[in-house]
Amino acid sequence: MPQEPVSLATGQRSLADPAIAYPLRPPLTRGCPRTGTADLAYPVEVDYAYDRVPAGLFDQPAGPDLARWAPLLPPLPAPTLGEGGTPLLEACGVYVKDESRNPTWSHKDRLNRVAVSAALTEGAPGVVVASSGNHGASAAAYAARAGLRAIVLASAASPPAVQSFVRAYGADVFSVPVERRWPLMREIVDRLGYHPVSNQTVTHTGHPYGPEGYKTIAYEIFVQLGRPPAAVFAPTGYAELLYGVWKGFAELRRLGVAETAPRMFSCEPAAGGPHARAVASGAPAAIVDLGATDAYAIASPVGGHRGVRAVLDSGGGTVLVTDDELRAAQRDLGREGLWQELSGAAGLAGYRKLGAAFDGPVVCVGTSSGFKDLGVESPRTVEATTFDQVTANLSATPAAGRRG
Template identity: 60%
Template sequence: MTSLARAQRSLADPTVRHPLWPPLTAGCPVTSTEEVAYPLEVDYAYDEVPADLFAGPAAHGLERWAPLLPPLAAPGLGEGNTPLVELADGVWAKDESRNPTWSHKDRLNRVAVSAAVASGARGIVVSSSGNHGAAAAAYATRAGLPCAVFTSPDAPPAVASHLRAYGATVLTVPHPSVRPLMRRIVDELGFQSVSSVTDSAHTGHPFGPEGYKTIAYEIALALGRAPAAVHVPTGYGELLFGVAKGFEELARLGVTAGVPRMYGVEPAAAGALTEALRTGRPAARVPVGPTAAYAIDCEVNSYRGVLAVRRTGGAARTVTEEQFRSAQAELAAQGIWCEVSAAAGLAGLRAHGPDPAREEGPVVCVVTSSGYKDVATGRAAVAPMDADWDAVRALLKA
């Protein structure tokens, strides 16, 4: 199937359109201001979408949804088609840890790395504490492109090993130097950035969030309808926006009757999207305190998240460290081991609760990544014990 992607358009003003190529990774040059860099999205020839696109089941590999994605010029790894697991009381978990590099970021990077290949980039550069870097490195090496990953010295111990396994160049420099160096790599070496290079708000790659739309497609096919609400771990808001856009497309094409309310859930130690919505701004910058949810502790939001919440009638919510841990334990008790950040969606639902007057139908919590990604994972050894039957029996009867 052929991509129906036609143009890039500004999220600040959808009437401002740019050619599909090259990807405008530094935001919209027309609508961005000194205060806020506005991201772009991809527009499609929706009137040409095959009538039977959503008639069949989901499948591994984003090729299944090619008409509603930018051209997939990079080979895939069987990403997507992750399970939707029923928990209790009408709540479902969309388990994105089942992707090839164990996180939702595989969907974004299949699309973003494809854009780099199609536009002739010499390599990939990314700033990431874990999930995004691993996925970018995996898809870049599969496409035959070098990958440079700026990561934090405080990232989980396994991150560097994961990145180097794919042949990535791992760079740890002081945080204020990351974006200036990324911009030089783009400008002087011809690499394409698959994460944000802007300082005033988060822009990111305009094609990347399109990969997240496929989560919405899969949820709707699995449930036979759109859910009432979707709760999403939220850092910069790319996932929140992508899933919301996917449901909007389904409603536009007549596949579903409506669009679920989207809830972006952030750590209480940060909460940039919550602050932006509270103050009515497109983007807000906040201080970041200590939190185990390191993957989503962002000091600034993207305008994407603001749009996702406003357009769907949802909200941004913050959760405490205790609430994160409680949700992580609830998921583990159901057989889903995720990192702390990945439990944010369920934590937000359990902490703030659905409004019984508004929730009519299933509620989905997106679980973004595996417990292998946590900072504390692998640091606690199992203590040896004697081969004493009474001791073993006592443990099993506890």
């Protein structure tokens, strides 16, 4: 058996008050117990012995397997599926970090390598997740790889392709009304001992180790660009991704590896936008009414404090994008060879809508494959048996063209 990578994680610290610290174990999956109220839950984050980070850690190439960043991650006993090391590509006038290249075709693999490792460390019989898409499929895959059971509390409205994806890993999948998912998950945690890898609190806290997996996106972008970008635009649901990427760049600056850190921009559906509401009102987190949107992967009425911190601490901002703006960004990415699900195109849509100029490169995170979208099971096809039928139905819009 290979030796477990060495982690320099030392404990957990409250995002409400950094003076409040806890041991590294158990993971505080219901947020900071000393600062939470009936209306607001504050997350905790993992702290490290930063003075012991080995020199040269960021000199290595950005390849797969998060264990390459083990000193700055919680312990990783769960086996890898080859997550990470995703390409950074020039497209549509920006750099796109294409997270659809992960093992289950989404950024969630980074979170679940870390969260399922926590389940193993805690001796849990399995993991439970409330998800109708990427998170459920990823959690099921990493649980299967680690020899754990998985319960996925999903929605009947989730795409059939995604439901099949989840079941392929042997997970127990249940269709649960939205208002019952979090309460039912808490019961499963409390009565069966399953380890929760998604949220259980009134405002979002999620798994405290989750954003640690997302930090590795920042490490990779830094290695691939050779410098921090000027700005990062990220599709934002609960903002674990946004905060994780911000924390990674903040750590690079703290360690003296980089001199600057990018401005972070949350890109949410205009039908909701709890993080935009919280930032605009000065609140630590917000809950909003959610309207109709096809960007189901990031459609959430519930926000959390992580997204607010990432935006404010980085000097960034919030952007609300419509489904039409998302579709235009998705279409243009496709014409450059990158098929993102509608939610995954939110970064590019947000960058375009903001319309700001930056003194340096801009990175838009593309979170997941277009195979996860609603309606993918019903593609448009044109029948043809003759050359004339082919030429009569050729697309009027050419591809973006070859890059040098």
